Amino acid sequence: MALRELKVCLLGDTGVGKSSIVWRFVEDSFDPNINPTIGASFMTKTVQYQNELHKFLIWDTAGQERFRALAPMYYRGSAAAIIVYDITKEDSFQTLKNWVKELRQHGPPNIVVAIAGNKCDLSDAREVSEKDAKDYADSIHAIFVETSAKNAININEVFIEISQRIPVSEPGGGAGARASNSADSPPRAAAPAADDPPPKP
Numbered sequence: 001m002a003l004r005e006l007k008v009c010l011l012g013d014t015g016v017g018k019s020s021i022v023w024r025f026v027e028d029s030f031d032p033n034i035n036p037t038i039g040a041s042f043m044t045k046t047v048q049y050q051n052e053l054h055k056f057l058i059w060d061t062a063g064q065e066r067f068r069a070l071a072p073m074y075y076r077g078s079a080a081a082i083i084v085y086d087i088t089k090e091d092s093f094q095t096l097k098n099w100v101k102e103l104r105q106h107g108p109p110n111i112v113v114a115i116a117g118n119k120c121d122l123s124d125a126r127e128v129s130e131k132d133a134k135d136y137a138d139s140i141h142a143i144f145v146e147t148s149a150k151n152a153i154n155i156n157e158v159f160i161e162i163s164q165r166i167p168v169s170e171p172g173g174g175a176g177a178r179a180s181n182s183a184d185s186p187p188r189a190a191a192p193a194a195d196d197p198p199p200k201p
């Protein structure tokens, strides 16, 4: 069976739920007391989809302002970026727009962008309308989903949709990947050397 390796990074404000989305996707679990990410963390997950194995190499970046300068190390080598905001925090949607601008200016030219409005289980506290976010995503030709890492809504779907958009020939999205794999789910704060380290700044 063909194996595709797909490099994906997650970007977005602190606390929007990037690590929780990755944790739900990779481990199918949710931790309400999860710690903020320091620097970045790396995980992999392989899923079978339509007679192909898709190995996602996932860089989960830290949203805290003090780590912002590190992000280019992770998005530069990525075939796709999931930019996350929190539907209960308008500010986080503005931060998302800044990430889109930065990716447009400094990211790989053909990077696939997915916008995830996370914490959709908290719709009573909603500050960002689904329509506004969808209209914005359409205007930049991005994938759009509302997700809940807590309730496992649209988490697998966003990864599969990304894999369908990444051309096979794209760096970080190609077929014919190496056969030697590290364990599929290294610890949350695995060192960047675990697999495919990002280029030095």
Ligand SMILES: Nc1nc2c(ncn2[C@@H]2O[C@H](COP(=O)(O)OP(=O)(O)OP(=O)(O)O)[C@@H](O)[C@H]2O)c(=O)[nH]1
Binding pocket: 012, 013, 014, 015, 016, 017, 018, 019, 020, 021, 031, 032, 033, 034, 035, 036, 037, 038, 061, 062, 063, 064, 118, 119, 120, 121, 122, 147, 148, 149, 150, 151
């Ligand atoms: N209700 C709800 N809470 C969530 C959801 N996803 C994450 N959280 C909570 O939001 C808080 C922040 O989650 P994280 O996954 O650490 O957020 P992050 O974006 O990775 O934050 P940084 O690592 O600082 O960038 C935690 O208390 C999570 O339990 C969700 O879908 N619903």
